[in-house]
Amino acid sequence: MAQSDREGILSTLVLSGVDESREAALERYCRELRFRLAEQTRILADASQELSAEIGRREEAQAALVQAQKLGVLGYLTSGITHDFNNVLQAVRNGYDLLASGNDNPRHHLVIDEGRRAIEHATSLTRRLLTFIRPGGRKLEALSPSSLMAEVEPLLRAVLKGGIKCEFAVAEDVWPIILDRGELETVLINLAVNARDAMPAGGRLLIAARNSPTREVRGVTLADGDYVVLSVQDTGTGMPPEVKARATEAFFTTKEPERGTGLGLAMANDFALRAGGALRIDSAPGSGTTIEVYLPRAAVPAPATAAAETHRGGVILLAEENEATRILAAQTLRALGYRVIEAGNGKAALALSYSVPALDLAIASATLPDGGGGGLAERLRIERPKLPMLFLGQGGTAGDADTLPRPVSPAAIAAAVSARLARRHAFEEREDALSTRMLARLDQPELKGCLALWRRLRGCDPLPRIDHAEALIAERKACHFVAAADCDGGSPRFRLLSVGRDLADRLGRPLEGMFVTGPEDDVVGSLPAAYAQTGRSRLPVYDWLRHKLGDGPATRFDRLILPLSEDGHTVSHLVGIVLFTDFPTDPLEGM
Structure with a gap:
């Protein structure tokens, strides 16, 4: 005890006014010392x-x-x-x-x-x-839980011990789901392994699938909608509350190090959350465990009749570093009537692309040396912005490019090439029809040039990016407008972001921030429905109107509305060029 503590105790005894013998004072002092020693021991x-x-x-x-x-x-x-x-x-x-x-x-x-x-x-x-x-690298597809359970049943029975009775209960009307098949199979196997380890002396394992149309589920918060519930129920030892609370933590496990990593339930929970669902655990010591995985119901449309494959010929650039794969793909394509230019790396493919005046398709390995398939696609599209791409293996990034996972079969190559070129031909035919009709109606050089530039800026996407807005309005900046989509409240409306000086002066009021889509939003000339039409169709719209106020001069109003996009597919902005032509006298007077 510190000197100050001892002095404090002795002072207390002296000041208490109690006449005690020396032995009594020492006894009291010892009791106080023991108390304080016990308190310090507890704290330590x-x-x-x-x-x-x-x-x-x-x-x-x-x-x-x-x-x-x-x-x-x-x-x-x-x-x-x-x-x-x-x-x-x-x-x-x-x-x-x-x-x-x-x-x-x-x-x-x-x-x-x-x-x-x-x-x-x-x-x-x-x-x-x-x-x-x-x-x-997930491969999403529409899955039938009943078919999936039938396929995965042999795998599940293989991981279970002989003393475990495995049963399946799948509702006949269970809804489809859209997931990666391999991921879901892995989750089910991990849950079955956990159940097996929880029943060392044997038991019963029930794997079920059912519909759950209700939102409110005990212990789980889900968004509105319908769900499919996959459940794995065992009759094992169960979990105490403290283990259940941490069961979905990565690397948390109650097993020996050589028997578990603590990732099974963590991966299952992550899988459910990424799918838009949830994972629920119902367990208690001695009562077994039930794991329920809630997965959103897939809104799968009726399957369309598959179109027959057609191969119209053409020139295909094939860049693949694996010789066996390259030989197979080249032989398959040549047998279908295509001319194939082969290359073993990105630099060779880029050099060989200049040996032909036109390319119909480029097929590249996603792991190609010299920048990968995505890097080759970017370099090829500098000279050929509309060149369609097809990747072999995961990892390519090039807009609308398709991907074929390895190993690839001749049938898969043929089907992918046919589908990719069919989309390109349909797009070109639609574009040609649009251009012919639109150009026949345009008689102003400024509008014709703006439409031609819009077509070039699309590249291989349906729409040009919003980054190109400045280039589209560069020649007629004083008569332009730019509007952005505003989807709040249902159908998209377009709010004006910028308006050219001449256009604002002509209309006589500030326009930035105003809407141009609804029937009451006639702020940039007339015919407000044209803005909504452009947003729906993703196609340019041209209209004109001639009007005369009183005895004043007649004025002709010409407007070209062009859709732009942030991702190349969805209309996010409109760019317009508006031209006004004033006639000193009405050209129709006297006719």
């Missing part, structure tokens, strides 16, 4: 306990960090290995395709078909690996 014990807990938390965080770093390195290695493995699968598939061509022996075809199925299974495994390390 609490501090030691808190320090131990903090050390434990830091060790857990450090272990999680090390595990995350390991997974990061593993993901990097897996990405490269997966790419090489897909190339190997491509070569094997090429071999099976060559064996199948011209072979009429049914016994041989049985072996070939079995080999192709094995390749498809291996491709699915690599896609799941890539999905885990690179979520952006």
Whole structure:
């Protein structure tokens, strides 16, 4: 005890006025000392306990960090290995395709078909690996839960022990969902593995799918709409509240290090949230566990009748670093009547593109050396802005380019090329018809030039970007207007952002901030419905009006409205050129 504490106690005894013997004073002093010693001991014990807990938390965080770093390195290695493995699968598939061509022996075809199925299974495994390390590589598709459960049932039974009875209960009218098949299969397998580990002595596992049209679900907050619920229910040990509260945390696990990473439920929860749904856990010690994954119902339209593939010929640039894949693709395309220019890297492809006056399509590997497929697409479109692109493998970025995952089959190449060129031909035919009609109506050089520039600025997208607005109005800046879409309240309306000086003077009032779309919004000349028509059709609109006020001169009003976009597809802005022509005398008088 400190000297000051001892003096304080003795002072208290002296000032109390109590006449005590020396032994009594010492006894009191000892009791006070023991009390204070016990209090200090308790404080030190609490501090030691808190320090131990903090050390434990830091060790857990450090272990999680090390595990995350390991997974990061593993993901990097897996990405490269997966790419090489897909190339190997491509070569094997090429071999099976060559064996199948011209072979009429049914016994041989049985072996070939079995080999192709094995390749498809291996491709699915690599896609799941890539999905885990690179979520952006998901392949979304409309799925039927009942069909999916039938396909995944053998996989689920394979991971369960013999003492576990596995049952499936799928409603007949369960709604479709749009998801990545590999991701969903992985989630179901992880949940089944967790259930298996929770039933070491065996038990019952029920995997079900049902519709849930209600929004309010106990313990889960969902947006309005219909949901499909996939549930995995076991009769295992269950979770205490403190474990249940942390069950979806990444790297949290109650298993031994060699049996679990703590990522199963975390991945399932992340999967549900990214899909627009939620994950719900119902568990208690001794009562088993039920995991419910809520997924939004897919609004899938009735399947359209597939159009027959047509191949009209043309010149295709093929840039692929894997020789086996390049040979297969080139042979397939030449057999369909295309002229193919082959290159093994981006620089060679760019150089060879200048050897022909025109290209109908470019096919590039997404992992092409010298900048990848996206880099090649950007360089090619400097000279050929409307050139359509098709990527082999994930990772390309070039606007409206399509992507074929590896390994790719001859049938997939043929279908993708046919669909891509069909879209281009339809777009060109629509554009030619539009240009012919529009140009026939335009007799002002300024408007004709503005329309021609708008067409050039589109590149390969349906609409030019808003960045090109300044170029469109450069020649007639005094008579322009720019309006932006405002979708609040339902149908989009367009609010004026800027108006040329001559146009504002002609209309005699400030116009910035006003709407131009509704029937009451006739602020830039007449015919306000033209603005809404441009927004709906994504096509330019031209109109004109001649009017005369009293005995004053007649005036002709010509207006060209051009749609622009922030993403190349959706109308976000309108740019207009308005011309006024005044006649000193009415040219129709006396007629």
